[in-house]
Amino acid sequence: MSVKQLQEEILKLKKKNDVTILAHYYQSIGIQDIADYLGDSLGLSRIVNEKVTSEYVIFAGVLFMAETASILNQEKHILMPNKNAGCSLADYLTPDLIYKFRKMHPELPVVTYVNSTAAVKAVSDISCTSSNAVNIVQKISHEFNVNKVLFGPDSNLADFVEQKSNIKTIKMPENGHCAVHSQITPKDVFESRKKYSDALVLVHPECIRKVRDLADFAGSTAQMYNRVKNSRSDEKKFIIGTECGMLERMAKDFPEKEFYLLKDEITCFDMKKNNLSQIKYLLNNLDDKDFEVRVPPKIAEQALKPINKMLEFS
Ligand code: SF4
Incomplete structure (x- = not known):
């Protein structure tokens, strides 16, 4: 079946079953073109909250994004075409590592990039995105009356924040990085x-x-x-x-x-794990629990706090 035929079938099924499809800018153009909404990770999660009325949402992105959508929208069914689409950057930071850094620096706020797991968000003071990281770090350090923050998992974004503000970052961990962007020399x-x-x-x-x-x-x-x-x-x-x-x-x-x-291959292979055939399958099997992303209510409740704080500061 050609890409065009698959896209047409998907559009029909989506309408018939009242499903909303969200796609990140890093998805293949074939997926982007059948999406109801396109955007970055947080923008898409906010859309689920503010604009989506359907009960079922297909989130074409990576796992932490679908988790964030689930945290913000516990009553909706958030489905991923391929739940194995993870993020190697998010994997750098765990709740245990945060506890370790908190113990060493109990006076400092923990700022975590939205590219992190729900469990990590649940033990953070505030989340941030690459769009608002500088502003968030400035505001939270002011609230805590400090000139330093604990920041993870992306050490390059932490460095970017330091460059653009007078706030120092203690990186959790020192070498957390996105394999896709950090390969550019x-x-x-x-x-x-x-x-x-x-x-x-x-x-x-x-x-x-x-x-x-x-x-x-x-x-x-x-x-x-x-x-x-x-x-x-x-x-x-x-x-x-x-x-x-x-x-x-x-x-x-x-x-x-x-x-x-900028260079020949800048591809996130996790983002590209989603494809149109999986989306078609999902539209015919909305109740297949293997594809649903649901953050446990207790973690979701804790993780909602740093996300809401970020939204409040933005
Ligand atoms: S591009 Fe980098 S940060 Fe984004 S999902 Fe892929 S590995 Fe993670």
């Missing part, structure tokens, strides 16, 4: 600038500092998208330093611009 930036000399380089804060410093812009996926959307008419070419799904989205939405990937 300064050499990649030099080489792509040489190839596309008049293009702007946009990278994600999960990239290492040397890469961020060489770029024209460092921001979350949604911020990168908006940077292109609001670009001047003479800004025609962009070199994209994030997952390739984002480039496909922008190329489709802004056909008057040109996009190049």
Whole structure:
């Protein structure tokens, strides 16, 4: 069956069964095109809360995202096309590691990136995203009257926060990183600038500092998208330093611009574990519990607090 036929069947089934499909910008373009809503991790979870009326939601992303949607919407059925789609960055941080750091620094707030498990969120003081990390760290350190925070699991985002604020971060752990973004090197930036000399380089804060410093812009996926959307008419070419799904989205939405990937392969293989056939299967088997993501109520209740605090501060 062709991609187009699969997409048409999915659209019919989705309507018939009253299911909402959410997709992250890093999904394949075939999935993005059949989604009701597209966005970054937190944006999508908020959509489930504020806009989705259907009882069943298919979340095409990775596990921590579906967990966040479940925490914010305990009454809905959140289904994932492939529950094995995890995140190696989220795996760096555990509740035990947080307890260890809290013991050493009991006066400091624990800030955790939304790219973390529900269990980790449940023992944190506040969550943050790559869009709001600087603002959140500034506000929570002010509330605790300190100039340092415990931050995990992404050490590059922690470093980005330090660069943009006067607040120090103690990284939990020291080397937590996204395997996809941290593989981008300064050499990649030099080489792509040489190839596309008049293009702007946009990278994600999960990239290492040397890469961020060489770029024209460092921001979350949604911020990168908006940077292109609001670009001047003479800004025609962009070199994209994030997952390739984002480039496909922008190329489709802004056909008057040109996009190049910062290096040949910037692919998150976990994000790409979801596919259209699995989505079709789910639409025919909504009650298959193997695909449902439900955070246990006690953990969900605890994890909701740092998320709500972040929303309150945003
Ligand atoms: S791109 Fe990086 S942070 Fe995002 S899901 Fe993949 S491994 Fe995790």
